[in-house]
Amino acid sequence: MAKERVTVVDIARAAGVSKSTVSLVLQGSALVNEATRAKVNVAIRELGYVYNRSAANLRQAKSKIIGIVVNDLTNSFFAELAVGVDAVVQSAGFVQFLANTSEKIERQREVIASMREHGVSGLIISPARGTEAADLAPLVASGIPVVLVVRDIADAGVSSLISDNHAGAVAAVRHLVERGHRRIAFLGGFPDTAVFEARMRGYRDALREAGMSTPDELIIGSAPSRAGGVTAIEQAMMLKERPTAALCFNDAVAFGVCDGLRARRLEPGADFAVIGFDDVIEAKTAVPALTTVSVDPQGMGDRAAQLLLKQINAGRAEPEAIISPVRLVVRQSCGGLVERRVKEISS
Structure with a gap:
């Protein structure tokens, strides 16, 4: 035998x-x-x-495959982003391979290596925390087109598509100030990421613009998840002088903040104003409906796919850096507005 x-x-x-x-x-x-x-x-x-x-x-010859590597597929934002990518690449005759790194750089290396083995024509990556330009150097050297989404990496030498995080945070805090809030917290997110830094900077800038202080005690980092939101609001509620409103790092955190408020018999929107960031599908149907900075996840996936296909078809990867505009979508969670109102945000 x-x-x-x-x-x-x-x-x-x-x-x-x-x-x-x-x-x-x-x-x-x-x-x-x-x-x-x-x-x-x-x-x-x-x-x-x-x-x-x-x-x-x-096996390594180029195929009709697009790889998508995301850092947290438990966040519905990335599922919506993948749907936007798929709609574009499918019409162009490609299929997508989707992988989740769970914020682990080693796992990110493995899935990228595996996708390269299968001869992917290009990659859309939302990098894991701590990813540096050196981690992407082999991809750049190989000439495989790459588009970074959500999180950019300085000097990586590849294209990027991120949202206008600073402008979104400024608009959200301005709205809370207009509604009379003076103790506004910033809740959730990992402080060692560029997205957190940009959103927090917008939060601080809007408060300074209103002549208000930005005490560090009101900035409470946590996992950018629903559970992280519960943890963050519990910490905020233990402050001697509690906040009355919060800009949350993302919608997942905002949903957790609402859970934590209800556990204390406080009603989001009526007793405490909550604003999220992303505008995932569930934001509109949540109770109360979530006021949020709309990044348009599916639209971002669409634009990332278009950018990647342009580079694939051109036969070269000319880096482009795109900052996508955002808008504040006002719903009930920040003060009981019944009708949906949209404010266009300018940088």
Whole structure:
């Protein structure tokens, strides 16, 4: 009986690593540390694996595949963004591969390596926390078109599409000030991200513009999730002088803030004003309907896909940096307005 051919999966299992890591070792990638490389090479020798380079080269030929790599698929924003991407790439004859990194840089390396193995024509990436330009250098060197969305990375040498986070935060806080609020909190988000920095800067600038102070105690970071929103509002409610309103890092945090308020028998909109950021589908149907800065997730996915396809069709990746306009959508969660009102925001 003939011996079954040893596969990359067999090597990965024997070495206790992922298939993508084995592929990186076989390709001689510098992304793998020496200890892991040595462990994989031992498994290769012991199992007698033979690398078929010609077959690998065929696999790496360009396909009609677009890769989408997001940092948090539990946030419905990214599901909506992927829908926007899919509508565009499908009409252009491409299919999309979607991967979630859960904010892990190592997982991000693995999924990007796997997508490159399958010969993706281009990548749309919302980078994991802590991603640096050096992490994207192999992609830039390969010439694969890349568009960063939501989070930009300085000096990465690739295209980016982000929302006007500063202007959105300014408009949201101005609205709360106009409604008479003087103790306005900024709740949720990881402080070590560029998106948090831009939104917080807009929050501070709007308060200064109104002649109000910006005490650090009112800026409460947390996971940018519903659970993070509950944690943030609980901390805010323990302050000696409580806030009466909050700009939340995103809609997921805002929904959590509303949960936390109700746990204290406070009604969002009536007892405490809440504004989110993103305008996911659930914002309109929430009770109360959520006032939020609309980023238009599906529209962002559409624009990112158009930008990527332009680069693919041109045969070169000329970097472009695009800041997408946002708008404040006023609903009931910041003061009981019955009719939906939209304010266009200028930078």
